[in-house]
Every structure is written in structure tokens, then in C-alpha cells.
Amino acid sequence: YKEQIPIDKGIDNSLAMMREGYLYISNRRKRFGKDIFETRLLGGQKAVCIAGEEAVKVFYDESKIKRQGAAPKRIRQTLFGEKAIQTIDDTSHKHRKQLFMSLMTEKQLQDVVNIFKKEWASAIDKWESENEVILYHEVTKILAITACKWAGVPLSQSDASLRASQLEKLFDSAAAIGPRHWKGRQARNALELWLQKIIKDVRNSKLETPEETALHRMAWYRDTNGKLLNTEVTAVEVLNILRPIVAISVYIVFAALALFENPEEKEKLLNGDEDVFELFIQEVRRYYPFFPFTTGRVRENFLWKGHDFKKESLVLLDIYGTNHHPNLWDNPEQFTPDRFKEREESPYDLIPQGGGDYYKGHRCPGEWLTVEVMKSSLDLLVNHMEYNVPKQQNLRYSMMRIPSLPKDRFIMDRVKKV
Template identity: 50%
Template sequence: MSMQESNVPHEKGLDNSIKLLTEGYHYIPNRCRRFDSDIFTTHLLGQKVVCISGSEAAKVFYNEEIFRRKGAAPIRVQKTLFGQNGVQTMDNAEHKHRKQLFMSLMTAEHLDELRTITTEQWQYAIDKWVRKNRIIFFKETQEIMCRIACQWAGVPLWAKELKQRANDFGSMIDAFGAVGPRFQKGKRARKRAEKWIRTMIKQVRSGQVIADEHTALYAMSWRRNLNGKLMSRQMAAVELINILRPIVAIARYVTFGALALHLHPETRRKLQSNENDYSQMFVQEVRRFYPFGPFLGARVRKRFTWRNHDFKEGTLVLLDIYGPNHSSAIWESPNEFNPERFRDFQGSPFNFIPQGGGDYMGHRCAGEWVTVEVMKTSLNFLTNHVDYKVPRQNAKFSMIRMPTIPKSRFIIKNVRWN
């Protein structure tokens, strides 16, 4: 061991993967507190891993000269969440070329259309909810998000296949931190979804399905690689799913938003008046307070030193996502739900990273704007147009389950238009 490495804390043990699975979101923050350090080394999944946390760590992590994404995402995650060889696993010119495709869909016009679609789909859903006594909010919202995603992307979706498609997207997301049955379910869901979208890409290219030119379906179907050749149908399917799946994932945030409204009833009135764009503050606080992604991974591209640690080429590095969102070094009273903290918050690409950090043409999540707009539109709709009751239930959520969700999936009843 070199002198540079000797000052960096190391977690003992031949492999600490079981500890990761039993501590979940708290695995990295717990050790940062224990070691009083924003960096430590450990062994996970049979390899040495460096774990880092905090805004300074994020600045380093998103330096593309010293980090690469290729080879960082485990195959098991690619086979469920990302899809194999998707944009999240790319680097350099190839990544920028593919990322431009995603960013081209984030124009003001596209986001306006997304807000309109979101409102329409909530109206459609509530018309059905008022005829039911009891609603499992997360399950129903996942289906709403699936309809929103497909309509916005221009993907035809028959009513009879909605449950299957929504469940498949949900299973891919649910498999992120899973082993055993949840992982296998996510893998099967990924195969079904890719087959469905591959067929659709084929039909667009053959003229059997006409895709509007401004939609993601059209963009993915006709996108060419740097060599000038059309993306393969498989790769086009993977990337179109990388538009659809993250929108379905917003169901978790909207569910946590509904839970926050229940636990903090004073926020409902503030959302209704929306003074000083309170909905923006509320949504950002939901994204900060409630768990979503626990960490992100990258591999060292070229050797460098940070915090007296020698980062060797090829080493896997995990950036803590959950911990900084609950750090007293960044937030006052971080374990309290307080949307007003965002009134004058001077955020940076590295100190508020619930879906990752850096700039948008780098590896920051291209769907972050989509997440915020869909959440704002959904929660504004629920507070301004709908009344409902929340029965007694177990709405607690596990910090070990990744990704987490209220145990009851949040139940509401007696839904009425107001």
C-alpha cells in the first residue's frame, strides 16, 4: 500500500456486498460518518470499490477526462434497468452524439406538450377513480405515467396492453437493487419490452406505422450513428425505452409527493395558491427528501490522486446520491420536510443531485426536466381539482429496499372532483 492510500479509510472484509444489501441507502453515508471522511474503500461484488460523497466528490466524478461510464454499470443492471449498451454506458464523442438525441426532445415546445398530456391523462384517470371506493395510488399512477410516456413519445398503446406495459416498466425499475425473484421479474420484463419496441421500430421503418416527426419514436427510429448507419433496431429499442421507463419511474416521486401532502397538510394550501412558484419548491423538496437512487457508478479512465488516494485506472467508483441530500453540511435541518428551503437555494450541478449531477450534455440525467414538469403538473392537479380521503395504512418505506416505495403503495379512497 502506498503512502497516498494509507490515509484513506478502508472497510474490512473480503466482500461487503451483504452489508450493502442490508443497509441499502445508508450504506455509503453510514461509513462516511463512521470514518469522518468523504472517501473510503471497500470490496463489493468481488472487486475493490472506492466510495465517495459530497459536492467536491461529485465535481471529480463528473470529470470526463478521468472517469468513464463504459464498464461501470453491472450487466445485471443493464439487463433490467438501462438496457445493454445504452446511452448511460457510453463515453466521448459517441456519448455526446447519442445525448444530443435525448436533449433534442427537451425543448420548450416538447415540455409544453408534456404538461398538456399529463393534465389530460390525470383527468381521464380521475373520471375512473371517482367510480371506485379504494385506489392503490402508486399502482394506478404508474399506469398514468405509462400512458403519458407513450403518448408523448408517439408510441401506440392499446388499452388492453396498458397493464402489461406499465407493469413491465415498473418491474425494470424495481429490479435495480434487487436479487432473486425481483431481479428475474425485471429481466423478463426487459425482454418483453425490447421485443415490443423492436417490432415497432421495424414497422416505422417499413411504413406500417407512421410516426410524427417531432416524436421520440420517429427520432429513435431514424437516428444514425457516427458512422452514418441507422442504429440497429435493438439499440433504437433500448434508447426509446430509456425515454419511456424514466417517465414511468416518476410514479414513485408522485406517490411520495402525495404522501408528503398527507403528512404535511399545510403544504396543500400553499400548492393551491402557488405563490412564488411554491410547486417548484415542493417538487424539489420531494426529490431531496425521499429516497430514489442510492448511488451512481463510473470507472477510472486514467490514474489520478484525490483526497490523498491513488485512483488506479479501471477502478470502480460509487458516488453517493442519497447521503448529500440529507447532509447538514449542505442543508439546514436536513431530516425535516421543508419546501421553503428552496426559495433562495443557490444550487449547483454538484450539491443537489437526486438524479445525478454534472451538466446536461455530460452524464446528468436528460430526463430531470421531464421529472420536474410531470411532478409539478401532477401534484398541482391533485391539489386543485381533486379531493380524497387517506385511510389508516402502513405508509412507511424501507431504507433497505432499493428503490423504495411506501409499504401500502399509498391508498386513497372516496376520490371526488372539487
């Protein structure tokens, strides 16, 4: 049988999407009483929005959904870069994905955590003598230094603040319009030029890099045709390592907020083991908003649950909405780390960093790294320092601003190392 997909009327609903942010898809799913509806976005293109476990399965079925031509230009100009792994399909995608996954060995994950802990420890020394500390800005810088060290990208101390702020702008600008968007494009241009020079130096043996680093691997990566990537695309892919590591700062700030708002949960983490940290981190990634949705395009016409998916239509998978879907989560609007205690892991329900298979599809290759760095930051916040959260600040976060963050970026004072 066939069933008409409910339609959110209008020739272009981009404005409503800007206004409703993370809740644009959920609001309409509630209104239609369905996990699927059609709308027009991004210059009036037809787009099908879907949510829930079955939706994740169909979205990650690569015979049905592709990525080429899916990411809007404004996202490529800020967040992704041109010709990035996010925008390619099939064998060339799988081959390049292998490159990203090869960086995520147990040893390399341990390395990144060690670098991160060391940088954080020396930052605490500085924080102790400061009147107040804005956690988001501090962690952004710590993570930029960590990312460059781990990836083998040379970064002088005097450049650290500049590069941290440019890397932050790449993800801060992606969904914005006006000046915030333009700053992101400028930051991308500057960062790409900086990295292109470094990549040339690696290729001309002017710069030595350890073999296991992202910079080395990417500079010498050969694609399915046995060719090196050009310097532009190589820079884009090195940024695909540096930028998202810096973006973990968003989650670390939400973890700090969660600790503040749920003191009884903090209690459980005092000298807790890896497992309790993991429950808390998974719930932070489920509960707080980060990516609202991800995009693909229909490869060939197909029918799903009686609904027509037309070739080349845009498809939006509701990430935030799936992480809060009432069929998947009891009391989804409550912060409850224990919900993960005896829950069986599935690649199709907790999808803050995408779903499906890492190697075959577009699921985030940095998910393990994210979880490890978050666990380590949680241990540092709970067991290795004391701090006060001054009342005089706005801790609210907007569901319209993408990415969302507590308004004042989480201010702390009276920081002490313990």
C-alpha cells in the first residue's frame, strides 16, 4: 500500500527551521503524529525528515541513501570543507574511512588522553591564580593544543589561542547566518592555507612527523587509484581531525553543567570507576543538543513503509529527536545516566555522532576518542579539582542556537587542585 507523507506546507521553511532549531523536526513529528514528514528547505528543495530506530536503519542503508550533493554549500564552506569524506560515497569513501579509523587504535586513544590530561593539569595551575575561569574558552584551547600535538601538527605556544579560536569558529558558524557565518568561512580559509604549507613541508621532507600521526598518514595516504590527495583535500581532512577534537569542548561544558545540576549523580562519580563515568558520559551525549540532524540524498526511487522516496530528494535524519524518542527512551527529558546500566548497545538508537557501522557508513570515526576524552575530563572535574560555580551567570542554553551552549559558557571561580 502507499501512504502520503504529511507535508509541512510552505515554499521554503528554512526560516521556521532557524527559529525552532533542534526542535524543528520534533515539533512537526508531534503535530503530524508521525516519524516522517516532507518539507521544503534550503532554497525550496524537497526534503524528507525522519526519526527513530527504523529511520536510522534506512538512512544508513547505503543502497538507498548517498551523501554526494547532500551537504549544503554553507556547511562545506565552514564545517566540512570541499571534497571532504562527509561528501563522498562507495569505495572511495570506504577507503578513506579506513584511514580515519586506522588512527583510533587503543594506543593512540591512550596517547590523546595522556596529552589532554597533561595540558589540563598545567591549566589548573593557572586557573588557581585567576579570579574566574570561563570553562568553554579554556577547554577549547586545551583541546586545540591536544589535537595538534596528537595529530603531529606543529603549533607554537604563541599561536595556540589564535588557532583554537579559528578551529572553534568552524563549528560555531556552520548553522549561522550573517557575521557569525562569515567568520567561520574566514577561519576555514586561514586554517587551510596554514595546513597546506605544513603538508607541503612534510612531503618535501622539511618537516618530520612520526608515522602514526594523522598528519603523516594523511600526507602519504594513497586513494583507490594509488594517488596522493592534493594538498587542498589533505588540509581539509587534517582539519576533519583537529576541528572535531576541539568541538569536544561543547560536551565537556555540558558535562560540567550536568554535574552542577545533578549533585546526586556527581556523588556517584567520586572516586568512581570507568563504568560509572561511562554511564554519565553516554547520558550527556544523549541528553544535550549538539548536531540537530544529518543529511543524505535518495540514490534511486524506493518505497519505505508505504512512503515514496524520490530519487535525489534530500533526507534529514533527526539526531536530536532520535536521542529523545519516547519509543526508545523512558522519560527522555530526564537526565538519568543509570538508564545505560543494563541497556544493550545498538548502532541505531544512541546517535549523537551518527549511527550504523563505522567502516561501511558515515558514522563518526571520532566517537571512541570523544568518549575517552570526556571520561577523562569528568574525572578531572570531579576528582582532581575543586571549584565554585558563581550564581551570577546565565547557565541556560538555547534550543534555537546551533551549536547550543550555556549562555555564559560556564564560569567557575575559587579553583583549587586536589
